[in-house]
Amino acid sequence: MRKLLVLSTALSGFAVAASAQEIAVMSWGGAYATSQIEAYHKPFTAQTGITVVNVDADNPAAPIKAQVEAGNVTVDVVDLEYADAVRLCDEGLLEVLDPSILSPAADGTAAMDDFLPGAVTDCFVATIVFSTLYAYDESKYPSDPPTTIADFFDTAKYPGKRGMRKGAKVNLEMALMADGVPADEVYALLETPEGVERAFAKLGTIKSDVIWWEAGAQPPQLLADGEVAMTTGYNGRFFAATVTEGKPFKQVFDGQVYEYDGYAIPKGAPNMDLAKQFITFATTTQALADQAKWIAYGPARQSSGPLVGMFMDGKTEMGPYMPTAANNLTNALPSSYEFWVDRDTELNERFNAWLASN
Amino acid sequence: MADSSAPAGGLLTTSDGRSLKSALASAQKRAKRRAFLLVLPLLAFIVITFIVPIGQLMHQAIYNDGFSANMPRVTAWFAETPPGTPPDETAWEALALDLKDAAAARTVGVVGTRVNYEMSGTRSLFTSTARAASRFEPPYREALLEEDAKWDDPVLWGTMRQVSDAYSANFFLAALDMTRDVNGKIVPMPEDRQIYVSLFLKTFLLAGLITFTCFVLGFPIAHLLATLPMRWSNLLMILVLLPFWTSLLVRTTSWMVLLQQQGVVNNSLVSLGLISEDGRIQMIYNQAGTIIAMTHILLPFMILPLYSVMRPIPPSYVRAARSLGATSWTAFRRVYLPQTLPGVGAGSLLVFILAVGYYITPALVGGASGQLISNLIAFHMQSSLNWSLASALAALLLGAVLVLYWLYDRLVGIDNLKLG
Numbered sequence: 221m222r223k224l225l226v227l228s229t230a231l232s233g234f235a236v237a238a239s240a241q242e243i244a245v246m247s248w249g250g251a252y253a254t255s256q257i258e259a260y261h262k263p264f265t266a267q268t269g270i271t272v273v274n275v276d277a278d279n280p281a282a283p284i285k286a287q288v289e290a291g292n293v294t295v296d297v298v299d300l301e302y303a304d305a306v307r308l309c310d311e312g313l314l315e316v317l318d319p320s321i322l323s324p325a326a327d328g329t330a331a332m333d334d335f336l337p338g339a340v341t342d343c344f345v346a347t348i349v350f351s352t353l354y355a356y357d358e359s360k361y362p363s364d365p366p367t368t369i370a371d372f373f374d375t376a377k378y379p380g381k382r383g384m385r386k387g388a389k390v391n392l393e394m395a396l397m398a399d400g401v402p403a404d405e406v407y408a409l410l411e412t413p414e415g416v417e418r419a420f421a422k423l424g425t426i427k428s429d430v431i432w433w434e435a436g437a438q439p440p441q442l443l444a445d446g447e448v449a450m451t452t453g454y455n456g457r458f459f460a461a462t463v464t465e466g467k468p469f470k471q472v473f474d475g476q477v478y479e480y481d482g483y484a485i486p487k488g489a490p491n492m493d494l495a496k497q498f499i500t501f502a503t504t505t506q507a508l509a510d511q512a513k514w515i516a517y518g519p520a521r522q523s524s525g526p527l528v529g530m531f532m533d534g535k536t537e538m539g540p541y542m543p544t545a546a547n548n549l550t551n552a553l554p555s556s557y558e559f560w561v562d563r564d565t566e567l568n569e570r571f572n573a574w575l576a577s578n
Numbered sequence: 579m580a581d582s583s584a585p586a587g588g589l590l591t592t593s594d595g596r597s598l599k600s601a602l603a604s605a606q607k608r609a610k611r612r613a614f615l616l617v618l619p620l621l622a623f624i625v626i627t628f629i630v631p632i633g634q635l636m637h638q639a640i641y642n643d644g645f646s647a648n649m650p651r652v653t654a655w656f657a658e659t660p661p662g663t664p665p666d667e668t669a670w671e672a673l674a675l676d677l678k679d680a681a682a683a684r685t686v687g688v689v690g691t692r693v694n695y696e697m698s699g700t701r702s703l704f705t706s707t708a709r710a711a712s713r714f715e716p717p718y719r720e721a722l723l724e725e726d727a728k729w730d731d732p733v734l735w736g737t738m739r740q741v742s743d744a745y746s747a748n749f750f751l752a753a754l755d756m757t758r759d760v761n762g763k764i765v766p767m768p769e770d771r772q773i774y775v776s777l778f779l780k781t782f783l784l785a786g787l788i789t790f791t792c793f794v795l796g797f798p799i800a801h802l803l804a805t806l807p808m809r810w811s812n813l814l815m816i817l818v819l820l821p822f823w824t825s826l827l828v829r830t831t832s833w834m835v836l837l838q839q840q841g842v843v844n845n846s847l848v849s850l851g852l853i854s855e856d857g858r859i860q861m862i863y864n865q866a867g868t869i870i871a872m873t874h875i876l877l878p879f880m881i882l883p884l885y886s887v888m889r890p891i892p893p894s895y896v897r898a899a900r901s902l903g904a905t906s907w908t909a910f911r912r913v914y915l916p917q918t919l920p921g922v923g924a925g926s927l928l929v930f931i932l933a934v935g936y937y938i939t940p941a942l943v944g945g946a947s948g949q950l951i952s953n954l955i956a957f958h959m960q961s962s963l964n965w966s967l968a969s970a971l972a973a974l975l976l977g978a979v980l981v982l983y984w985l986y987d988r989l990v991g992i993d994n995l996k997l998g
Contacts, residue, residue: 278960279961282959282960282961282963285963307687308687309684309687310684310686310705311684311687311688312683312684312688316684381839386946387961431945432863432945434941445838446840447838447839447840447863561701561702561705562694562698562699562700562701562702563698563699564962565695565698566699568957568961569771569773570770572957573770573771573772573773575946576776576780576947577776
């Protein structure tokens with residue numbers, strides 16, 4: 221009798237686990253995760269009945285590597301930066317995705333032709349183009365506000381603390397652009413020791429004024445607290461602070477560094493089929509355009525572009541805030557994942573040594 | 579201990595002729611076994627959660643089979659030939675076939691990452707060549723060189739030979755700011771990449787400083803706690819324990835609220851006219867922030883052992899010294915202080931060891947200059963994903979703390995420690 225009881229309890233437990241379908245999606249938290257919950261998670265649950273659990277991380281690449289290597293994967297879909305996705309894919313930590321799961325555009329254009337160049341790789345489907353740029357507090361510079369990346373490095377003309385991401389990536393590129401290097405020559409120059417030297421020298425000119433941030437939610441906070449007068453950060457976060465919370469921040473697109481971000485499936489994800497179903501759902505033309513309603517990141521599909529209209533408040537035109545808007549691309553740099561997968565170790569070591577020295 | 583089952587030629591035997599010692603031992607065997615079973619869960623717990631992970635960490639620091647496990651043919655060729663052998667066609671063939679297999683198994687990124695740790699800029703050489711590897715045909719040397727001329731670099735072959743041995747001290751070398759040159763000789767890192775040794779020193783220095791400030795601040799408080807009448811000392815004790823029970827993160831963020839440039843302290847100073855609006859003091863996101871916040875957080879670990887030692891010291895000792903003509907300073911120095919030393923030792927050791935491994939607080943309030951070695955370990959765990967280097971750094975930190983503990987034992991004696 222007791223055995224039977226145990227068995228039936230176990231079986232019913234099993235049945236409950238099987239019927240309550242659920243997937244876990246790991247992303248970056250803050251305004252970005254909110255936009256995904258609103259544009260992807262909620263409609264997906266409404267349509268399929270599958271619950272989507274959002275998991276936050278500072279950079280999902282690290283916990284994913286840990287989970288896969290430890291053989292204990294709890295996440296089904298992960299949101300990754302392009303360079304990290306390429307790296308993890310090469311190391312066999314991500315599932316290979318068949319591009320045929322992606323749905324074609326409304327006019328029948330095949331998905332692979334509809335996505336921006338390079339946006340779909342072996343293991344990764346880009347959803348957005350995001351940009352790292354700088355923003356300043358308008359009240360700090362009432363007359364003659366900063367307009368170029370060089371102004372960010374000019375603490376004599378624009379006094380005040382600066383915020384920058386703690387790491388070599390993007391900072392070195394911005395330093396060179398501020399030093400007068402044209403965007404298309406930045407990576408060629410950074411391949412040489414002189415270029416690296418020059419970038420660090422330029423960073424050195426403002427080192428004593430910099431407060432280093434790590435999580436994407438920090439820069440708008442630092443600006444709002446008045447801890448810094450200007451800071452680099454992700455454009456979507458600045459947008460959320462400016463438009464949603466009414467902060468007097470102004471973004472400067474000159475010298476922006478933009479790249480893809482999107483979805484991948486960790487190797488050995490517990491609900492592989494549901495994860496693929498979710499990616500198919502979240503990368504349709506409409507879903508990508510919907511996300512742009514919630515945050516100012518450019519959709520990674522060409523056909524989504526024309527569908528992007530107003531912010532969810534119904535009065536803010538998204539266009540001017542998009543990193544991919546023509547006006548914002550006059551002096552912009554596409555981040556080179558090839559450069560960073562190769563030089564990441566060396567340059568970050570050097571960056572850390574530079575940071576620790578006085 | 580002598581073997582007790584030896585024939586009973588000794589003094590005491592039981593009535594059946596066995597030696598008393600062995601009879602006792604067998605009688606107690608059961609009791610001992612039960613006692614052992616009682617501690618077994620704890621023992622298993624410690625082994626599983628403590629000893630095994632530390633062992634894994636040590637292993638990870640010297641073992642990385644990223645290359646050898648995924649490039650078996652080249653690894654075998656390296657094993658057969660003496661160091662410095664220029665690659666022959668066998669080697670090129672092995673390389674091409676290994677790359678082909680690694681590309682199919684999606685492990686070429688692991689290989690590239692492993693080589694890239696030692697020789698920067700080679701990761702994409704592996705991944706891009708592997709993408710073309712399925713087309714390779716003999717002669718393989720020409721095929722590979724046509725794909726990328728960098729394959730002919732003797733430095734690259736030297737590096738591959740080094741990493742083909744899964745067991746390697748290279749991560750420990752890197753953790754000590756050293757590297758190997760082309761011939762495998764150990765040389766210092768280029769100056770602009772040296773960081774770890776100075777950071778270890780800084781960590782120990784800061785931990786020492788924090789221990790000292792904790793001592794200076796904690797000693798009078800512990801003394802007050804021990805000597806005030808009960809109702810006052812209880813109130814004071816709550817003031818000490820309340821922050822001790824509060825979450826670490828809450829306390830750290832409270833310091834951010836207090837100390838930041840637009841924070842409470844700076845605002846008060848400005849409104850009092852002590853500093854000008856532009857002269858707001860930078861008290862956080864630097865070394866000062868780390869010291870202030872960590873001193874506050876670790877203070878209870880100093881006060882509590884001190885208090886437990888001071889409490890039982892009879893006040894009559896100091897009074898006796900005074901009545902015999904000692905000045906109050908002499909009475910304190912020669913009578914009171916020596917009796918508190920076990921508490922000072924315990925508190926300092928606790929605070930120091932905790933401070934050396936501290937991570938969250940410096941990460942949040944340390945800015946660039948207030949980072950400790952644990953922050954770089956976290957960096958290699960979470961950002962660069964170079965777990966072998968992180969393990970090597972952690973193992974060095976563990977070793978350094980053990981050495982300090984041993985020194986403490988030699989100088990002060992661990993028996994003198996009194997935790998409460």
